[in-house]
Amino acid sequence: MDAERDDSEQSLQSAASFKALMMTSSTQSNMNLYDHLTQVLMKVMDEHPHNAVDVIEDISHDVKQTFFEEKQSTLRDLPQTTAAELLAEKQRLLFAGPEEDDQEEKPKADVCPVFAVSLIRTTVTCKWLSNHYNMESPLPNVSVIGFYWEQAGVGLGREEMLRVFLALKQLVESQKLLRCRLWGKILGTESSYIVAEAEYGEGEVERSSEESAEEEEREAEIEEDEDPLPRSTYEPLPALPEETLGTGANKCVYYVCKEPGLPWVKLPSVSPAQITVARQIRKFFTGRLDNPVVSYPPFTGNEANYLRAQIARISAGTQVSPEGFYKPAEDKDDEEDEEALNSVEVNPDFEGISVAELAESLSTWVHHVQHILQQGRCTLVDLAKKTGDDSNEEGEAEEKEDDDEPEQVGPPLLTRLSEDAEKFNIPPWTLRVSSTLTFQHALAVIRSNLWPGAYAYSCGKTFENIYVGWGLKYAGEGYSPPVPPPPQNEYPSGPEITEALDPSLEEELALQETLEEERDAEEELEDIDDEDDEEDDD
Structure with a gap:
């Protein structure tokens, strides 16, 4: 139990x-x-x-x-806002402009509606053409320019050109620019850059120079406050000075944005060292201005500086115009001034060149932007003369010798494209006509083979340049990065500093015996000499 x-x-x-x-x-x-x-x-x-x-x-x-259906809710979560919707919301502000002030140009109520619409379109078209051809507006009509690029088979497309036009209008109004135009678009791996080119104003140049002086004063104060550290006695070669704002490679100022409607960012001025290194490297743009540029030779600056250097190189090599549209500046007070010699102005007597002549010969096209020298500047700087002492006679002799040598300068402004040199056995330019069917309404289009993506068109008395590409120069069939230089020797190799092996005990004893024998022999010779001297005295 x-x-x-x-x-x-x-x-x-x-x-x-x-x-x-x-x-x-x-x-x-x-x-x-x-x-x-x-x-x-x-x-x-x-x-x-x-x-x-x-x-x-x-x-x-x-x-x-x-069991689960009882706890489920019929309400759905709100979908997350996509990047395209956020961009569209920002671009919507571009179209929400103020109402037109010219209300008197609107047709009256008793006018025929069809005629009223036609009158409005004609008035707007006349305004666009006047702004584009007479250059009275600080911003050329990008819609008309986009129409011409569409005929040439180049550009950004009709919708994007309209958004770019509104973005440029917003830039001109916010920055109060004197002149602004669409320079082009540089593609990137993550996002692209829309580039706007503007002219420096006198007040902006003065303000920029004052800001640079203030920055130098701040750096000097910081250096004085810090504890003095031991400095190396090595003196590098003097750096080439940057060209002043409004001249040379810094003649224009550039603004970039990733998409129309996003904020514009002003690019910094470019230095000769940055242009020199940019010629030796090839880097794709990422779309992030603060991205560091890792390359050999090392590039001083981030992607914003590299972008500015590439824009300067592309502008110097691909900005072209019909011959006679520009003429050398003559209304300068000082004819010997470099700025007067290296600047051009619009020729009011330009009558235009026919499309057939423009599409047939490169001699009808000229460069209207200064050439960048090997120094990375548009004007040559002699560092030996600049750093030498005027009171030194040897320095004066060297200066005289340098004066005898021909000065190295680049091709002058308004040089014809027919004088451009070929590279990699390809012509530097290609000419064509936009349409062979309607030749009377066609455009003359020219394309750069050294900078793929650079185009220019001309029709009548108008022309325009644009660049849409990756921002890289044609490098032939393949590109191989430069080989680093051989490492420098730390010290000269020789028996004085070469470490020897320790001798053995037998070698040390033998050496000691040899030294003793030599010492004894020297003593015997000294004794013999003393005896000879005594005999001579007797």
């Missing part, structure tokens, strides 16, 4: 433990097996399904589904 009682107690304990296990809640669904089986059995008792053992899995699934 005691054994049976013990067995019954153990069975009750095991049943209680098993029931506790079945009532343990799941961490995922917060359900337990005991309640689930209870609900499944109640469903079987209520419905009396045929062949219940075969559909027990479906019944279990239905019970679970019913």
Whole structure:
């Protein structure tokens, strides 16, 4: 009897433990097996399904589904705002401009509606053409320019050109620029850059020079406050000075933005060292201005500086115009001033060149942007003369010798494209006509083969330049980066500084015996000499 009682107690304990296990809640669904089986059995008792053992899995699934449906909500989560929607919201502000002030130009109510629409379109078109051809507006009509680029098969597309026009209009109004135009678009791996070219104003040049002077004063104060550290005696070659704002490679100022409607960012001025290194490297743009440029030779600056250097190189090599549109500046007070010699102005007597002549010969096209020399500047700087002492006679002699040598200068302004040199056995330019079917309304289009993506068109008395590409120069069939120079020797190798092996004991004893023999021989010679001297005295 005691054994049976013990067995019954153990069975009750095991049943209680098993029931506790079945009532343990799941961490995922917060359900337990005991309640689930209870609900499944109640469903079987209520419905009396045929062949219940075969559909027990479906019944279990239905019970679970019913449990979850009770807790589900009919409300849906709001979708996250995409990047395209955020950009569209910012671009919407470009189209929400102020109402037109010229209300008197609108037709009256008693005018025919069809004639009224035609009158409005004609008035707007005349305004666009006057702004584009007469250059009275600080911003040329990008819509008209986009129409011409569309005929030439180049450009950004009609919709994007319209957004770019509104973005440029916003830039001109915010920065109060004197003249602004669409320079082009430089593609990147993550995003692209829309580049706007503007002219420096006199006040802006003065303000920039004052800011640079203030920065130099701040740096000097910081250096004075810091503890003096030991400095190296190495004196590097003097750095080439940057060209002043409004001259040379810094003649224009450039603004970039990733998409129309996003904020414009002003690029910094370019230095000769940055242009020199940019000629030796090839880097794709990422679309992030603060991205560091990792290259060999090392580039001083980030992607904004590299972008500015490439823009200067592209402008100097691909900005062209019909011959006669520009003429050398003559209204300068000082004819010997470099700025007067290296600047051009619009020729009011330009009568235009026919499309047939422009599309036939490169002699009808000229460069109207200064050439960048090997120094990275548009004007040559002689560092030897600049750093030499005027009172030193040797320095004066060297200056005289330098004066005898011909000065290294680049091609002058308004040089014809026919004088450009070929590279990699390909012509530097390609000429064509936009349409051979309607030649009377065609454009003359010229394309640069050295800078793929640079185009120019001309029609009548108008022309325009644009660049749409990756910002890299054609490098032939393949590009191989420059090989680093061989490492410099730390010290000259020679027996004086070369570490020798320690001699053995036998070698040391032999050397000691040799030295003693030599010493004895010298003493004997000295004794013989002394005896000879005594005999001579006697």
